[in-house]
Amino acid sequence: MKIQQQVSLKKYNSFGIDAKAAFFCEINTIETLAKALQLAAYPTKFILGGGSNMLLTKDIDALVLHINLKGKKISTETDDYVVIEVMAGENWHDLVLWTLENDFGGLENMSLIPGNTGTSPIQNIGAYGVELKDVFVSCEAMNISNQKIKTFSKTKCAFGYRESYFKNEGKGKYIITSVALKLTKKNHSLNTSYGSIDTELVKNNITNPTIKDVSNAVIAIRSSKLPDPKVLGNSGSFFKNPIISEEEFSVFSKNNPDAPFYQVSNKEFKIPAGWLIEQCGFKGKRFGDAGVHKNQALVLVNYGQASGAEILALAHKIIAAVTEKFNICILPEVNIIK
Ligand code: EPU
16 A cells, blocks of 8 residues: 655546645555555545545645545346446446447436546436436445445435435445446437437437437537536536525516526425526636636636635635525535535
8 A cells, every 4th residue: 555645636636726635545446445444643534536526625634545446347137237336436427438338228318427436426416317316226335434345225325416325424434435327228218308418419310319329419518518627627516506495486486587497396496506606697707717617607617726715715705696696595516625
């Protein structure tokens, strides 16, 4: 096990924030993970996955364990479906491409989501009408305090909109080591009605789409709206779309008849935070090297040298403006490391 000192985390977080780890260790096997967690000389450990959903606001005075567990296999196969078991350090989009090469259906709408497979259950990643929970079977996770591996069923994971057990009661207690997903081998059920997938398919004269066609459509839509973290540091949606009650919605919609919304239940309505932020005049605005993306106001960006604290200050400014104008509280989706 090699422990390095004073390592820049710039290339390990998609915001490209140049915070430093006091100590850093690459984790390639389950055994190393267990051993590293037992190192008494480094009492504080910090778990780093794909780094695509966090904002580092300061240096990390701890032993950073970079989860780089690799490997994937088919664990169950029938004529109709496969269950694949994927190690936590596998890049999510590379996994999606691998499933498409094998004609396994289920992940196509979640193409191009940054990050690693091991962190996908933490916030129940989702896009274009599909969420991880729709294909999820179970995951394995190491208990940080006793290093035992435990299997979490879908029910135990308590998935919600960008929520799970691991963001709530289980926070800081487990490290996800692998994820099992159930994918179709035939009769794929395509989900093309959300957003502009259908429009994109029609534009390309595709009338009988395959899962690869759906993936290509999603890639085209995402690339047109969302910045590539390799080019412009960002963490995807910085905020969650707020969910408001029926009473709040009746006031809101009277004052804002043109606002987009989705009804999520009888009594709850989701309002796109991107729309609220744009209405407050932030879309495309830049404050030093921190900014709001020009094509999607839900995304905060780092033009190069922004610190995490500067991005956080911009987030607070946006939250205050949205509260002031709409009396709606928007919350970060990104994990803020303070
Ligand atoms: N909108 C604006 N201005 C903006 C952005 C959006 O008016 O600057 C409006 C759009 O016109 C549209 C509505 O808001 O009417 C919704 O926009 P969009 O379809 O782009 O999706 P979103 O609600 O902004 C969510 C997810 C994205 C996911 C897309 C597509 C959250 C927080 N974000 O965004 O997830 O890709 O739907 O499914 O739920 C991510 O989590 O990192 C992410 C990118």
